[in-house]
Amino acid sequence: MTRRILLAQVSLLVLLLLGAVVPLGLAAAAHDQAAFRASASGAARSLGTVAEDRLDGKRPTPQLPALMGKLVVPGDRAELMLRDGSVVTLGSPARYGVPVLRAALQGQSGSAWEGAGDQRRLLVGVPVGDQTPPVGAVLLSRNATLLDGTIQLLWLRLAGITAVAALAAAAAALTLSRWVSRPVRSLEAAARSLGNSDLAVRAPVDSGPQEVRQLATTFNAMAARLETVVHAHREVIADVSHQLRTPLTAIRLRLELLADEAAGLPQAADVTATLAELARLSRLVDGLLDVARGENRATRPEPVKVDLVVLERADAWEPVADDAGVAIRSNTAGSLTAGLTPGHLEQVLDNLLDNAIAATPPGGTVSMDVDETARGIRLVVTDQGPGMSELQQAGAFRRFSGIGESGTGLGLAIVRQLITADGGQASISTADSGGLAVTLLLRRADVGEQLPTVPG
Template identity: 45%
Template sequence: MSRRIVWTLVILTSVLLVLAVVPLAVSMTARERVAYRDNQRAATRVIAAAAEEHLSDGKPETAMRRELDAAARAGDCAAVYDASARLVASTPCTAAQGNEAEELAEEVLAGHEPEPPENEGRLLAAEPAGEVRQPAGAVVLARSAAPLNDRIAAIWGWSAAIGAAGLAASVLLSVRLAHWVSRPLSTLDASARRLGEGALDERADIGGGPPEVRRLAATFNTMAARTEALVHGHRAVLADVSHQLRTPLAALRLRLDLLGAGAEGDAATELAAAQEETARLSRLVDGLLAVARAEQATPRPTAVRVDEVAAERVAAWSPVAEERGVRLSSGSDGPVLSVALGAGHLEQILDNLIANAVDAVPAGGTVTVEHRATGPSARVVVIDDGPGMSDEAKAVAFRRFGNPEARGTGLGLAIVHRLVTVNGGTARLTDTPGGGLTVVLDLPLWQGRGSLPDLKKS
């Protein structure tokens, strides 16, 4: 935006300067030329008046010579021609003589007003000596064009200097204006980014910039304050729900355990069923709290080594898999990859996927965790050869309680989907060739500084 403001004002100022300065310089140049020509013709008429007294009245040429000497002292060249266009007298300078000067004198004697030419850097002017219709002779005066050219050059030089000064002032003012407008917006953008990253106490500065930007900053601060209050309130409700539900459930399980220790027959069976339902309710509460925390996640991306995290989670779940007769392994295809995820998110994602796969695969089955690079992202794949899922179940599997075929709470894949998407990745389910379910995760690669081997997992 700053560049657009600067370029717009600079272009506008340039156009205005061109439209104002160039016509003014052209007009002043034309006036200088006219004034210079008028002054030259006036000097020529003075000599022509003195020459008329000599050519038509027969008076001595003293006055004519005096005017010719005065013209020579002024740096001009003059020549007097009679009615036959023959040279009568001249200054020592011969610039007013020659073919062009004689032709100019003949045209004046013929009663014409010729356009004065330029000869050897001098402007020629011709005036009749006597009446215009029957002149007694003609006077040609040659004056150097250097003074006129200097004045014209000065006019254009000053015009260019004024234009450059105006353009420089425009650039300076436009840059200051752009900074005045864009600096508060940049600050507001940074505040919004930090708020989006989870800094709920972030507020924008409302002390600078245009009134519209200050109002926008004030509105942002109001929104941020309400967001902070809502999030904190929601977290407080979750904490209260966790405390209020877990404590009675724990007490209920303890009492059922005490009752079950001395129960026999049908009573023992019913108490065992009640204990299972209580355990299921506890898992459901824990799953809901996990989903809520995942939905509130506002990650600060860090570099996470996929191979290290995958190896750690496979090692952690291997005892559980061995107990159930399931073979759990991990593998990689390609270079070492680091992805941009929030702290602990990849661990939580793999824990949920491996737990679901181990629960679904019967004894003798396999679960494999693979990872490889696919263009701008890293692909993590969890493959099992269990019963798989129907197309209808896969379509709703990422929703809370959406999978009617789920053996557990039905919240694991919802947590995975939330954690993957909040970090800018994607998740999808496909069928494993030969039977089973494959979960495909595409996670954004880490674009930070440093070589991959030096990066540490979060």
Template identity: 45%
Template sequence: MSRRVTWTLLVLTSVLLVLAVVPLAVMMTARERVAYRDSQRAATRVIAAAAEEHLSDHKPAVAMRRELNAAARAGDCAAVYDASARLVASTPCTAAQGEEAREPVAGVLAGHEPEPPENEGRLLAAEPVGEVRRPAGAVVLARSAQPLDARIAAIWGWSAAIGVAGLAATVLLSVRLAHWVSRPLSRLDASARRLGEGALDERADVGPGPPEVRRLSATFNTMAARTEALVHGHRAVIADVSHQLRTPLAALRLRLDVLAAGAEAGTAAELAGAQEEIARLSRLVDGMLAVARAEQATPRPTAVRVDEVAAERVAAWSPVAEERGLRLTCVPGGPELTAALGAGHLEQILDNLIANAVDAVPEGGSITVDHRAAGALARLRVRDDGPGMSAQAKAVAFRRFGNPEARGTGLGLAIVHRLATVNGGTARLEDTPGGGLTVVLDLPLWPAAGHGRGGGPRSLPVLRET
């Protein structure tokens, strides 16, 4: 942002300076040239007036000589010609004589006003002596163009200095303006990023800056405070529910165990059914708490080796799969993919997906886990050849209790979806060719090459669902 503001102001100022300074310098240069020419013609006319007394009135050439000497002292070269273009008098220098002066003298004697030529850094001016149509002679004055060139150079030099000074002032002003605007925005961006990473006590610095940015920082702080209060309240509710529900359920299960120990056959069967319902209720409570934790998760991304975690979870679930007569495999030879995920999240996702597949696939079936790169994502698939899911069930499978075909609590895929999306990925369900269900996960790759994977305690239980 700082660069954009600086370059925008610099380009705008440059255009304005070019549009203002260059035409002004051109106009002043033209005025200097006109003034210089007028001064030269005025000096020529003074000599012509003195020469008229000598050529027309046949008076002594004293006045003419005096003006020629004055012109010589001023650094000019002058020459007086009679009506036949014959040289009458001149200054010691000969710049107003010769071939250069012949054409202007002829033009003046013919009654014309020739364009003053420039030769070897000198400007020539020619004026008639006496009447313009019937002149008694002509006066030619040559003046050096160096003073005019020096004035023009000074004009353009000052113009360039003004332009450079303007650009320098613009750069300083734009840099200060850009920093004044961008610094509080950068601090606000950093605070928002840290808040998004889970630092709920993060607050923006409402310091110097534009009033709009200060108001934005204050609004952000209000939002962060309310978010922190809501999340802490949510966590407190979860902790209270966990304690208030699990404790009486455990006590009730213990009482039923005691009653079932000495009960008759019919009563014992009823008590066993009640125990199963209590166990199901316990799993449901654990699942609800797990979903709540997943929904309020704000993970800090770490480098997670997808290939290593996939192989590790397949190895961990292989004994369970073998016990049920299933083939659980991880496709070897895949790329070494490193994803950016929260610590332990990929393990929880795979545990839930493999557990769902193990429960859904009949004996003799197979479950395959594979992975590959898909652009800027790591694509992980868990495929099985079980009964699959209907289109209606797949449409609501990621919702809480959305799958009417679920054998378990109906929360496992909801946790998988939440953990995938909170890490910037996606989860979707597809049909396996030949029958079955395929869960496709697209997870963001770690921006830099990393070989370690984040670990951490598994905070969510495995919830089984088909």
């Protein structure tokens, strides 16, 4: 931000300076050239007047060269050419026969440039006498080195003024940009810390423009409110965990004792059913607490070997699958690494395998297939159960949408929450076997990569 502000301000000032300095320099150079031309033309006319007064029977007097020499400046070259061809020369020959001289012999004054660099000169021709045609013509050749040096010095001065102004503007722009960007960077750092669950962070409000200070004040108010809400939420979770789990545990113990005492009695079946309902209620409470904890936890993705986690969870659930008469098949396409919060993928697969094993009839197979696509790492968990209708699939990831006799309706909700928290995607479809296929698209990560924190 500092660089952009500095570049914009300096560029604008340089453009303004160039827009003012270049026309000024061109105008000053044109003025100097016009003054130089006017001076040379005046000197040439003076030479013509002196020459006309010193012609004796249309022949130059012996004093004419000396008088003409007093009217020129050092370095000038001058020629007086009469119509009879006689020539009076001051200095080295000017340039005999040039168009300027021929025009002056016809009664027309004129000027022209010749040469280049140090040899650049201005030629000025004026007629001698008022009659037509004139009795002769004067050709003055003046070196332009002094004029060129003056113009170059002018441009150097203007360039120096522009450079000093640009440096001063750069210093002012740098100070201004830092004054603006420093509190913005502080606000950005505070927002990043807040996203990483640092609820106590606050942005400084005593520096920068009024608008930035007001934004920082608003951010701090939001952060304070968020801190209050999150702490209250966490307290509610802690209260619920204690207030629900403790009595549920006590009830379960009493019912288990009652079940032992009622063994063989007609009431035994009712006690057993009540214990089953109590177990489902306990799972429901645990699921709600898992969802609440996930909503209040910032995730820090790290490189995780997806293929190793899949094989590990398959081994862990194999005894459960064997008891249900279900086989677990794993198919991994080599070593694949995803950016995940440690423990998330294990929890996700536990929920999916639990659901898949429960839905698959004895003799069926639950499959976990992992491969790599252009969008990331794809993990598909497929069962051979009865499946779901399209309407049921559309709401499968909502809480309590799939609640049944043995389920809580929270498993898929937890799956989607954990996967999306790490920047992935979860979807559900009908498998070729007629069961369900839950597809997880995970963010790809290189080994050793430090992934950004994703707010939960």
